[in-house]
Amino acid sequence: xxxKSNYSLKKHNTxxxxxxCNTFVTLTNQKEASDYVxxxxxxxQPYLLIGEGSNILFINDFEGTVIHMQNKGFEVLDExxxxxxxxxAAGEIWDDxxxxxxxxxxxxxxxxxxIPGTVGAAPIQNIGAYGIxxxxxxxxxxAIEIETGxxxxxxxxxxxxxxxxxxxxxxLKNKYIITAVILKLNKFPFFKIDYGNIKAELESMSYENxxxxxxxxxxxxxRNRKLPDPKLRGNxxxxxxxxxxxxxxxxxxxxxxPKLASYDLKNGSFKLAAAWLIDQAGFKGLKKGNVAVHENQxxxxxxxxxxxxxxxLSFSEEIQRKIEEMFGVELEREVNII
Ligand SMILES: Cc1cc2nc3c(=O)[nH]c(=O)nc-3n(C[C@H](O)[C@H](O)[C@H](O)COP(=O)(O)OP(=O)(O)OC[C@H]3O[C@@H](n4cnc5c(N)ncnc54)[C@H](O)[C@@H]3O)c2cc1C
Numbered sequence: 001x002x003x004k005s006n007y008s009l010k011k012h013n014t015x016x017x018x019x020x021c022n023t024f025v026t027l028t029n030q031k032e033a034s035d036y037v038x039x040x041x042x043x044x045q046p047y048l049l050i051g052e053g054s055n056i057l058f059i060n061d062f063e064g065t066v067i068h069m070q071n072k073g074f075e076v077l078d079e080x081x082x083x084x085x086x087x088x089a090a091g092e093i094w095d096d097x098x099x100x101x102x103x104x105x106x107x108x109x110x111x112x113x114x115i116p117g118t119v120g121a122a123p124i125q126n127i128g129a130y131g132i133x134x135x136x137x138x139x140x141x142x143a144i145e146i147e148t149g150x151x152x153x154x155x156x157x158x159x160x161x162x163x164x165x166x167x168x169x170x171x172l173k174n175k176y177i178i179t180a181v182i183l184k185l186n187k188f189p190f191f192k193i194d195y196g197n198i199k200a201e202l203e204s205m206s207y208e209n210x211x212x213x214x215x216x217x218x219x220x221x222x223r224n225r226k227l228p229d230p231k232l233r234g235n236x237x238x239x240x241x242x243x244x245x246x247x248x249x250x251x252x253x254x255x256x257x258p259k260l261a262s263y264d265l266k267n268g269s270f271k272l273a274a275a276w277l278i279d280q281a282g283f284k285g286l287k288k289g290n291v292a293v294h295e296n297q298x299x300x301x302x303x304x305x306x307x308x309x310x311x312x313l314s315f316s317e318e319i320q321r322k323i324e325e326m327f328g329v330e331l332e333r334e335v336n337i338i
Contacts, residue, residue, distance in 0.1 A: 001036060002026040009066065013053035014116060016234035017309045021048075021062040028091075029071050030144065030151065030179045037177070038149035041065060047146070048338060049177060051118030052093070055125060055236055056336045059309035069120050069177055074100050077182065084185050085139055090120025090178050094127070097183075102216050107189035108137040110212040111198075113219045116230065116237070120178040124168045125334065126161045130219055131195030135161035139184040143176035152176070163271075164241050164334055191215060197222060226296055234303030235294070239316055240274045240331040253327060274323075274331055275299040281322045291315045313337060 007024035010016060022045070027033045041047060046064030050056065070091040077085040084106050088097045094117050098109045111132040115122075123141055127134045140155045160167045168176070189212050193199055201218040202210070228235050245253070250270040253260050261276035278284060278298035285295035290307035293315075294300035301312055320331045 001028065001032050003040075007066075009050075009053070009058060009062065012050055012066070012068070013056050013058055014230035014234060014236055015053075015057055015303050015307075015309070015312060016230070017058050017303065017307070017312070019058040019061045019309065021064065021066040023065040024068065025065060026068045026070050027177070030142070033069065033144045033177050033179055034149040034151065036067075037144060037146045041067075041146070043146070047174070049120075049174065051090075051121035052116055054116040054230065055121065055334070056338055057236060057309050057312055058338050059313050060338075062338060067177060069118075069179060071179060079187075082187055084187060085182060086185060087142075087180050087182050088119045089180055090118060092119045093117075094119055094122055098216065101183075101185055102212050105189075105212065106185035106187065107212045108132075108185040109183065110216040111192055111195070111219060113216045114223045119181050123159060123161075123166055123178065123181060125164045126159075126166050128164065130198060131192050133161070133163075135159070137183050137185060139182040141178055141182065142180040143178045145176055147175070151179075163244075193218075228294055228296075228300060228302055234307070235300050236335045238274075238299040238334050239301045240278075240299060240319075241334045242271045242274045243277075243329050243331060244269050244271050245329065246270075249328075253329075257327075272329065277323050277327055277329065277331070278319060281319070281326055283319055283322070288315055288318075293319070309337075 004024045006020055008020045010018045027036055048062060048066050050066050050068050071089040072091055073089045075087045077087050095114050097119055098113050101109050111130040112127060115127050115129055122134050123138060138156055140153055142151060142153055144151055191210060193202060193215060198218055201222050205218060207214045247268050250262060261273035263271045265271055275298040283293045284298040286293050289311055290304045291312050292302050292304055294302050301316055303312065323329055323331050
């Protein structure tokens, strides 16, 4: 366990916003986490869990304790001829887990390659990309209850996973330290290559037989081209969620905007491409002070160097207002504002 006071969070958020916290605690195993919350954490003051800070925008210094779970390791819990159950420590980097599983030919996580952040944060917003969501390979998780220090196990059916959503983003937000995630992967791969430009990328690559390693490489290539590297330009990936509208609203929008980019969810509702809306509203590539909307992907807000959290938030609110005014659609934030 390591405890630091008046600690800068600049390196702990991918927006690179220069804020600090009163106390920063690094925990390296489950027992330490349990002891810490029972005996040392001042629960009368605010506290916050942090992984890699790739889905957080700090708009002020954090006047409380930031808890950083840094336990490590991957362990095969069980296997059959078809499946394998792996327990991954919360402090592991998500993409290291994907690389580890692909190397062993355990399939299911490859489409989630290169998503920044930790294993422990992955269930919080049910990370998703390229036609896959974490919920499809999630089996359970272990977490320490902050109030009592007790270890609890949660299973798939309890997590209430939704689009960039889970029980831990709602009722249980900030109530548990997730210490491990259990994933169920497949020994016989089922390739998911229909989404976005995966097929086109595969066509441009040379390989003999399609494999999960090739799909992982294709996704890494696409993401590296499309998304800004937070080390070079601060960002937190998609700032907004893709809005979901009902059939009536969708019909009205199509009449007004025949090229509307949307996806039929086949349940009477449609997912709109927020990037398309933001692009149509003229924000793509737009710079304002120290903030810009990324030139290749309108869903991403970037810090041009010295932006404060408030500046980033204010620009995001301007985008929300304009989208509401132009399309009558509410853009919900994906990023956590702290
Ligand atoms: C360039 C870029 C691309 C991205 N692309 C995608 C994408 O394709 N799909 C996608 O879904 N997301 C994407 N994201 C968002 C981000 O990678 C994910 O949300 C990721 O899971 C966040 O992990 P983190 O460790 O950085 O969490 P943090 O940002 O540190 O925290 C996120 C939330 O989880 C909570 N939390 C963190 N660790 C724990 C823990 N151990 N226990 C309990 N609560 C915890 C925090 O309190 C906070 O509420 C992208 C971000 C970037 C910068």
